Amino acid sequence: MQTLAQTGVLPQVTAVRLWRALALLAVLVLVLGAAALWAGARTLDFAALRSDPMARALFFRLRLPRVVMAALIGSSLAVAGAALQALFRNPLAEPATLGVTGGGGVGASIAIAFGWGARFSGIPVVFLAGFGGALAAVLLVHRIARSGALLLPGALLLAGVVVNLIASAAILAIQYVADSSRALEILRWIIGSVEVIGFDTIWRMLLFLVPCWVALLALSRELHLLAMGEETAGALGVNVERCETAIHVVCSLLVGVTVAVGGAIGFVGLIVPHAVRLLFGEDLRIVLPGSLLMGAAFLIAADLVARTALAPIELPVGAVTALIGGPVFLWLLHRRQRYSAL
Amino acid sequence: MSAILEARDTEFSYASGPAVVRGVSLGVARGQLSALIGPNGCGKSTLVRLFAGLLAPARGEVRFDGTPLRSIPRREAAKRIAYVPQATALAFPFTVLEVVLTGRSPYTARFRFEDDRDRECALRALATVDAAHLAARRVTELSGGERQMVAVARALAQEPQCLLLDEPSAALDLKHRAALVRTLAALRDSRGLTALVVTHDLHLIDPLFDHVFALRGGALLAEGRPHEVLTDAVLGEVYDDPHVRTRRLEGRTLIWSN
Numbered sequence: 131m132q133t134l135a136q137t138g139v140l141p142q143v144t145a146v147r148l149w150r151a152l153a154l155l156a157v158l159v160l161v162l163g164a165a166a167l168w169a170g171a172r173t174l175d176f177a178a179l180r181s182d183p184m185a186r187a188l189f190f191r192l193r194l195p196r197v198v199m200a201a202l203i204g205s206s207l208a209v210a211g212a213a214l215q216a217l218f219r220n221p222l223a224e225p226a227t228l229g230v231t232g233g234g235g236v237g238a239s240i241a242i243a244f245g246w247g248a249r250f251s252g253i254p255v256v257f258l259a260g261f262g263g264a265l266a267a268v269l270l271v272h273r274i275a276r277s278g279a280l281l282l283p284g285a286l287l288l289a290g291v292v293v294n295l296i297a298s299a300a301i302l303a304i305q306y307v308a309d310s311s312r313a314l315e316i317l318r319w320i321i322g323s324v325e326v327i328g329f330d331t332i333w334r335m336l337l338f339l340v341p342c343w344v345a346l347l348a349l350s351r352e353l354h355l356l357a358m359g360e361e362t363a364g365a366l367g368v369n370v371e372r373c374e375t376a377i378h379v380v381c382s383l384l385v386g387v388t389v390a391v392g393g394a395i396g397f398v399g400l401i402v403p404h405a406v407r408l409l410f411g412e413d414l415r416i417v418l419p420g421s422l423l424m425g426a427a428f429l430i431a432a433d434l435v436a437r438t439a440l441a442p443i444e445l446p447v448g449a450v451t452a453l454i455g456g457p458v459f460l461w462l463l464h465r466r467q468r469y470s471a472l
Numbered sequence: 473m474s475a476i477l478e479a480r481d482t483e484f485s486y487a488s489g490p491a492v493v494r495g496v497s498l499g500v501a502r503g504q505l506s507a508l509i510g511p512n513g514c515g516k517s518t519l520v521r522l523f524a525g526l527l528a529p530a531r532g533e534v535r536f537d538g539t540p541l542r543s544i545p546r547r548e549a550a551k552r553i554a555y556v557p558q559a560t561a562l563a564f565p566f567t568v569l570e571v572v573l574t575g576r577s578p579y580t581a582r583f584r585f586e587d588d589r590d591r592e593c594a595l596r597a598l599a600t601v602d603a604a605h606l607a608a609r610r611v612t613e614l615s616g617g618e619r620q621m622v623a624v625a626r627a628l629a630q631e632p633q634c635l636l637l638d639e640p641s642a643a644l645d646l647k648h649r650a651a652l653v654r655t656l657a658a659l660r661d662s663r664g665l666t667a668l669v670v671t672h673d674l675h676l677i678d679p680l681f682d683h684v685f686a687l688r689g690g691a692l693l694a695e696g697r698p699h700e701v702l703t704d705a706v707l708g709e710v711y712d713d714p715h716v717r718t719r720r721l722e723g724r725t726l727i728w729s730n
Binding site: 144145148216219220221348351354355357358359361362364365366367368369407411412413415 | 521524525526545546547548549550553554555557560562563564565566567570571574575577578580582583584585623626627630
């Protein structure tokens with residue numbers, strides 16, 4: 131019989147490993163956050179920040195909120211991606227490839243076409259519309275994948291492609307019929323940006339995002355088991371249907387709200403969970419909180435690149451993430467073809 | 473002998489389809505190794521899923537130890553009943569130890585990781601199925617047979633009273649098929665494990681199994697001790713195959729189809 135001593139080489143999955151991962155990633159977020167706050171069209175000048183009200187306003191009303199916004203959107207998309215990958219047992223799943231971003235985009239476009247400012251008891255209508263669109267897309271993809279998965283490998287991703295096509299057609303149609311100023315607004319929003327003025331929108335987003343993060347972290351044990359297989363998870367005591375529903379709703383809310391604010395920023399939910407897996411192992415109880423932190427770091431960095439790479443021209447952050455994410459997707463696809471069906 | 477798992481007039485059909493399990497009543501005796509046989513599509517897997525609590529019967533009920541299964545909380549049930557599904561491919565390169573440790577999940581509180589005791593238990597389970605050497609390997613790199621042994625080890629790590637296996641030997645070679653049945657028989661003898669095994673390996677049933685249930689068209693056609701069920705007449709009817717022949721030889725039953 132083998133004893134613990136003999137298998138000492140095995141990685142220990144313990145709280146210690148989780149905290150070590152989180153500490154490392156927190157440092158990463160802080161370092162990149164500091165760099166993003168410092169660098170830009172004008173580098174940060176501490177003396178001016180103390181004396182010059184204009185510089186202070188620029189920092190606290192523009193740069194700081196922008197970095198925080200990047201962190202929020204990055205965290206949300208990454209943790210949603212990690213959860214969707216586990217739920218669908220597909221490493222290529224993420225909000226953009228599954229069409230969830232597209233669905234959220236349709237909802238948000240409709241809301242924009244009818245007027246930005248509208249609120250429903252303090253909640254921006256565009257959040258709710260984004261959530262509705264994202265949820266519809268998740269449910270549609272889930273249904274298609276479920277009915278077709280046995281017949282057609284890769285049905286899930288094909289379903290995502292189809293939903294995305296429908297979504298972009300719908301957004302195009304909405305743009306076409308909306309009046310020209312609104313159409314331009316939709317176009318600017320689709321390109322995707324984490325630009326924001328002040329903290330107003332951020333507080334409103336946090337109201338939705340924080341409960342969603344907490345919910346996904348609380349479900350990390352169930353997601354870890356679901357990643358092993360639906361029947362296995364069920365036999366280990368997971369209420370599979372209830373979990374699926376909860377994860378669908380939570381991920382739709384995360385994606386819907388972030389898409390409504392930041393536009394289509396793709397591939398964050400693909401790259402980040404994979405990077406966390408490579409660094410810290412497959413255990414979802416580490417991958418989920420790890421993705422939350424690394425997602426923030428990743429989008430802060432992507433936005434920093436977008437702002438500074440071709441300064442004074444600013445690139446759309448969605449383009450930066452897609453330029454990194456596309457090749458990563460292809461690499462994963464190539465690697466995955468070696469050992470199993472999609 | 474008392475039944476640990478019991479189906480009472482159980483009926484089940486998948487969404488809007490015809491009944492897959494029709495009015496089955498049977499009891500899996502405590503501490504016995506039972507086989508569930510029958511032709512493809514006769515409802516064996518569905519019946520086992522009903523016993524595992526993964527499906528709820530449309531009519532009748534399933535009882536564990538005299539208590540209706542649906543009234544037992546899922547995580548409590550997972551400490552008593554373990555289920556190994558038909559071979560499944562894993563999407564993520566978990567290590568073998570990680571997979572087997574999920575068997576400890578019913579015993580682990582939310583926001584907690586498995587402790588050393590759980591690790592010992594998982595490694596013991598791996599050793600029981602002769603797969604301790606795989607502990608650090610990635611499941612995606614294993615052969616189908618090795619993956620199957622890992623799935624069995626995961627179920628054993630649940631320390632269940634009752635083990636349900638759905639065609640565990642499908643991906644196994646001759647040696648490992650026999651070894652798995654011997655392992656189950658040894659666990660029955662050493663710690664009184666109850667096991668219900670869906671199998672097409674009829675020749676491995678006698679003499680290691682204690683009991684055989686034969687299903688056809690979703691209904692229980694015959695049950696009894698292996699040598700009572702594994703006969704030309706019963707098997708011919710179960711499989712609707714007049715060519716089935718059996719012969720008792722040195723305490724075992726040989727089966728073939730002409």
